[in-house]
Amino acid sequence: MDKILEIIIKYLEEGNYKTAVIIILFLIVLSFVFKLKDFLEYWSNKQNFRRKLLEEIINKIQKPEIKKFLEDELIREYFVRVFKFNAEVVFIEKLIDFHKFLNGEFTFNQIIKSYRYIKLKDGKLSINISIIDWLMDAFIYYIFSFLLFMLCVFMLILFIFAPWQHSLRGFLLLLTAIIILIFSAFIRVQAIPCENAKKLRLKLKQFNNQQLDYHI
Structure with a gap:
């Protein structure tokens, strides 16, 4: 680590800030990946213990x-493992x-990510997106994302035309x-589940109508 710091300082002293930025970003990503790997390994072992116990019982x-009941719990466990999604088997x-009805238009994972808007009532799925949901789960992300993007653009323009771009300040x-x-x-990506839910709502109406026609 000391050697890497020496290399970064050397590049900074030489004014090679772009290379220094790349090295620092790489180290940040690498650190995050290793910490995430340790956490996922711990969580995986914990989940495997419950799954294996259910299989034995x-x-x-x-x-x-x-x-x-235990078989349903095992199915839920599998879905938690694969899709990070926990729900009753009848809901699953x-x-x-519904996913079969969509015929590949949406992946099952996309449906799962919009799960918070999907309800099961009287044996039928429904998607409800209130004004509060849209404001908190979409609009606010649009605003923050746009403001941050414009700030980034401004900073990059400032960097390009600033006479001190090759200094530590520019770096x-x-x-x-x-x-x-x-x-x-x-932040922008956080609004995607709400956007997908709005699209899925139209498809769900068609799906429910098809189910109704089938039973009739």
Whole structure:
């Protein structure tokens, strides 16, 4: 690590700020990946323990009602593992039917990410997006993302035309602009589940109508 710091300082002293920025960003990403890897490994071991325990218990249970309940719990466990999504099995089955109806227009993962807007009532799925939902889950992200993006553009323009762009001050300005741009993109992505939910709502009406016609 000391060697890497020496290299970064050397590039800064030589005025090679772009290379220094790349090295610093690479180190940040690398650090994040390793910490995330440790956490995921711990969480994976914890989840595997519950799944394996359920699998062992199911084979030993004789009562049909209890066995069915545990099988449903195991299905939920699989969905948590694969999709990071936890719901009752009947809800999962409805979502699978809806996904089949969409015929590849939306991935199952996209549906899951819009899960907070999807409800199951009287055996039917529904999607409700209130004004508050739209303001908190979409509009506010649009505003923040746009403001941060414009700030990034302003900082980059300032960096390009500033006479001190090859100084430490310019280096810090460029680094800050890049971080703000990444953060802006991250915030913008947060609005996608709400956007997808609005599109899915129209498809869900068609799906429910088809189900109604089928039962008739």
